[in-house]
Amino acid sequence: MDKKIGLFWLRDDFRITKNNALIEATRLHDRVVVFYLYKEKSYKQQEAQKWWLSKSLSNFRKQLNRFNINLEIVETNSFKIFFDKLIKKKDFSIYWNKVYEPDYLKFDEYLLNTLNSKNIYNKRFKGNALNEINEVKKNDGTPFKVFTPFWRTAEKYYLEKIPPKEKIIKKCEKKINYFNNVINPEKILPKKQWFKNFEKIWSPEEQSALKELKNFIKEKINNYAEGRNFPNIVGTSKLSPFIKFGQLHVETIWHECIKKNQKNIGTSKFLTEIGWREFNYSLINHFPHMLRNNYSKKFDRFPWEKNSKFLNAWKKGLTGYPIVDAGMRELYSTGWMHNRVRMIVGSFLVKHLLIDWKEGEKYFKNCLLDYSPASNVAGWQWVAGSGADAAPYFRIFNPILQGEKFDKEGEYVKKWVPELRDLSKKFIHKPWEHNDKKFKLGRDYPYPIVKHEEARLKALNAFKKI
Ligand SMILES: Cc1cc2nc3c(=O)[nH]c(=O)nc-3n(C[C@H](O)[C@H](O)[C@H](O)COP(=O)(O)OP(=O)(O)OC[C@H]3O[C@@H](n4cnc5c(N)ncnc54)[C@H](O)[C@@H]3O)c2cc1C
Numbered sequence: 268m269d270k271k272i273g274l275f276w277l278r279d280d281f282r283i284t285k286n287n288a289l290i291e292a293t294r295l296h297d298r299v300v301v302f303y304l305y306k307e308k309s310y311k312q313q314e315a316q317k318w319w320l321s322k323s324l325s326n327f328r329k330q331l332n333r334f335n336i337n338l339e340i341v342e343t344n345s346f347k348i349f350f351d352k353l354i355k356k357k358d359f360s361i362y363w364n365k366v367y368e369p370d371y372l373k374f375d376e377y378l379l380n381t382l383n384s385k386n387i388y389n390k391r392f393k394g395n396a397l398n399e400i401n402e403v404k405k406n407d408g409t410p411f412k413v414f415t416p417f418w419r420t421a422e423k424y425y426l427e428k429i430p431p432k433e434k435i436i437k438k439c440e441k442k443i444n445y446f447n448n449v450i451n452p453e454k455i456l457p458k459k460q461w462f463k464n465f466e467k468i469w470s471p472e473e474q475s476a477l478k479e480l481k482n483f484i485k486e487k488i489n490n491y492a493e494g495r496n497f498p499n500i501v502g503t504s505k506l507s508p509f510i511k512f513g514q515l516h517v518e519t520i521w522h523e524c525i526k527k528n529q530k531n532i533g534t535s536k537f538l539t540e541i542g543w544r545e546f547n548y549s550l551i552n553h554f555p556h557m558l559r560n561n562y563s564k565k566f567d568r569f570p571w572e573k574n575s576k577f578l579n580a581w582k583k584g585l586t587g588y589p590i591v592d593a594g595m596r597e598l599y600s601t602g603w604m605h606n607r608v609r610m611i612v613g614s615f616l617v618k619h620l621l622i623d624w625k626e627g628e629k630y631f632k633n634c635l636l637d638y639s640p641a642s643n644v645a646g647w648q649w650v651a652g653s654g655a656d657a658a659p660y661f662r663i664f665n666p667i668l669q670g671e672k673f674d675k676e677g678e679y680v681k682k683w684v685p686e687l688r689d690l691s692k693k694f695i696h697k698p699w700e701h702n703d704k705k706f707k708l709g710r711d712y713p714y715p716i717v718k719h720e721e722a723r724l725k726a727l728n729a730f731k732k733i
Pocket residue numbers: 495503504505506507508510511537540541543544547604605606609610613631635637638639640642643644646647650
């Protein structure tokens with residue numbers, strides 16, 4: 268056993284199973300400390316995730332207690348300043364798992380070089396992905412820009428790998444404190460208390476994630492290919508925040524799915540969605556400019572409009588289009604939104620309101636519990652048409668038809684827009700055609716902020732300019 272202290276730098280890996288770096292630290296050291304570096308400014312526009320993070324830290328701390336491991340939270344403004352100071356101590360070895368974002372990977376290079384130059388033992392492990400970014404490329408060595416061949420290659424590559432031997436975390440000899448000036452997880456909670464509702468819905472810990480996964484495989488996965496389209500039912504796994512924070516490793520998902528179902532249509536479709544997540548990581552690492560700008564340069568000339576009245580109506584769920592408003596209210600209230608509805612509200616913002624996708628991306632970032640730069644930016648650029656393998660800009664979702672197709676009875680709308688609950692199926696997605704004394708448009712529910720057909724033509728004209 269190494270007499271030094273084993274430090275595990277916790278990032279997006281709040282789990283004890285398949286946590287390679289943490290497992291290695293406990294294998295080599297009697298004394299292990301897990302530390303989380305909290306940078307307030309990085310979470311400035313991720314209010315909903317502050318809640319998930321804070322809860323994950325307290326729950327993981329309890330889980331680690333059983334292994335005599337302390338979890339310490341250190342607040343810092345800069346990883347570099349923190350590590351430059353830490354490195355002077357020299358009484359530790361350090362372990363961590365990769366996070367597949369360009370800034371993290373770049374910082375890793377700095378850290379690896381600095382630690383090695385000071386002879387401090389360190390080891391970095393694969394993160395929460397099936398394959399490493401550089402493992403999946405075209406035959407000519409260039410990155411994939413289209414999803415289907417990417418996933419075909421990625422799946423094949425993953426299946427051909429020899430599965431690593433399953434290792435487990437070991438109990439440490441005794442629990443120790445290592446850092447000064449640590450903070451409590453509660454300090455991270457958002458100041459505004461709107462998140463109280465999240466507490467009724469989500470339980471940010473590994474055990475819940477594993478339970479949800481097993482339930483999903485048992486009850487829902489067979490019907491996933493069909494059920495995933497309908498926001499009025501729970502047809503998807505709702506595992507996204509757990510995956511984002513690493514309460515679940517995607518390898519665990521893969522193996523649990525295959526174990527039970529081999530590969531039926533539902534399982535295949537579900538794993539393909541995990542594939543989209545991997546594709547997005549590949550994209551942002553090979554084309555990092557897309558994190559801040561259009562992937563497709565021609566969209567730099569797109570004549571977006573600035574309209575704070577429209578943008579606020581969209582954020583508040585007051586556009587007058589029921590399916591859009593339902594989605595935006597679900598997001599604010601639960602920190603999550605159904606994928607079909609994310610596409611509808613996204614399309615409405617960029618095509619009906621001609622507002623830059625970056626505004627939508629920013630708002631989602633602040634409200635989503637599952638926010639991840641890769642999937643959010645790629646999701647928005649897919650919707651806008653500016654991304655890789657994106658929906659063409661000229662294909663414009665009709666929010667009325669989308670509602671009638673995917674929320675036939677209007678149950679989803681009635682749940683989130685209760686002022687429409689008495690409307691019949693015929694009018695639920697076009698309340699402006701409804702006329703009676705009890706329901707008055709403009710008083711009980713807004714008039715549509717734009718007319719669908721006019722907005723569609725305007726969007727097509729704008730598109731012609733690029
Ligand atoms: C505009 C827009 C923004 C989005 N922003 C995010 C985001 O910030 N974070 C995020 O995780 N997903 C994002 N998505 C993708 C998708 O909507 C969510 O992953 C999904 O709704 C999560 O619900 P679920 O766990 O029930 O998914 P399931 O259908 O059960 O899928 C299982 C898992 O596969 C992954 N996945 C599913 N669909 C996609 C997809 N289209 N792209 C990438 N990964 C996918 C997720 O990790 C998900 O948890 C966005 C999509 C759009 C259109």
